[in-house]
Amino acid sequence: MGRIHLAGAADLPKTADVVVVGGGIAGATDAFFVGRQGFRTVVLERAPQLASLTTSQAVACFRAQWDDPDYAALVLPSISFYEEFAAETNLQDWPIGLRQQGWMFLTSAADGPATLGRFVEATRTFGVTDSELLIGDEIRQRFPWVSERITAASYRARDGWVSPYEVVHGLARAAANAEIHLGTSATAILTDGDGGRIIGVRTERGTIAAGRVVIAAGPFAKRLAATAGLDLPVTMVRHHRAMVAPQPEIPADGPMTLDTDTHAYWRPEGGGAFLGMGQDEAGTDPVDPVPTDWTFPAVVMDAASRAAPFWTAIADRLTSAEISLAAGQYTCTADGRPFIGGTGIEGLYLHTGDNGWGIEGGPEAGRRLAAIMAGQAPDDVRNPYRLNRASAAAGAVRTVTY
């Protein structure tokens, strides 16, 4: 069982096999799988609680519908992990808010049936046999609230979402050989004289000697990597999440619904809904907390109403008391794929570059990283998420469609 220490409640150990910096979904999955490999693991989280930065802002959906084979290979086992959470963690009566209500991509494009048809075919080649292409009125027969203008949908009924806070706390609790220190900031990663090898981590509360360090610091990963002399090619981009209080029009049993034309999405939550939208924001420095822009709820409801017109009626009568707004930062890479693996500095590892998909791929990312650290998985050209891949260089083209 992982031991979780509140800020200052226990002395920091002087040594560890592995120090994981960050107590979000990445750090929690790393602690769980690295500890399972037998490494004595210390997790440092500077906030007074786990899952408090990007992870707490997530809409937390997952989908098996990917047309990128490497991403499918990351997400499919992660979904299985969530489905089997009790057996995987040996935690009984630990609900993680798993709701498999589906994920639906929609488009109004005239060639939508062909485009989404190719997408569904691609998902099938990666072993997803239950994704469906719905065309025209086939969509409205199942989901009467979908607009007449929508021409095609890609849908999988067993996609859905989890509650990331419960996932992270469950993993932290179930992590063997791990102790977690809250309220403890890593101020520098320490290397030997020539900077080629990791020797520990400095914190505000003392130094921990360790031969292996994992950077799982979310938007702050670049800043932390710089203390070890590593220039991490990531940018931090803000994304909003609006939460709307219960409304009669919102189908409580509806799927995660994403309009590929506008990038607006929503999913039901407690009678209301979470809404989000991919927007063209510029990258910034990491920030905590992430400031919000109160024009976002109106913008996202307007965009969502194209595919689901009931959002217009809701937006027209909604009061500010019925909306809450939050924002987090995606840690983005040039090719849209994460960094999972070593760095060229001996003992320094990465689990970052989530591109907004860190919850759905988290468990398999943690498992792979732990296998690499234990020498059970390759960290060369066979690792599609290695740091030194050509496509991760600045200016590269994103390889992921949606």
Ligand SMILES: Cc1cc2nc3c(=O)[nH]c(=O)nc-3n(C[C@H](O)[C@H](O)[C@H](O)COP(=O)(O)OP(=O)(O)OC[C@H]3O[C@@H](n4cnc5c(N)ncnc54)[C@H](O)[C@@H]3O)c2cc1C
């Ligand atoms: C609006 C929104 C919607 C999203 N929806 C989804 C979704 O539907 N599905 C999905 O898969 N993903 C989604 N995401 C993305 C998901 O939230 C992230 O991919 C994931 O939470 C990243 O987790 P992380 O552990 O890497 O980072 P974080 O959660 O940011 O955790 C990093 C932790 O490191 C700590 N830290 C940083 N520096 C230090 C230091 N020096 N010392 C100690 N601790 C430190 C921070 O305090 C923080 O707790 C969404 C994100 C947003 C913003």
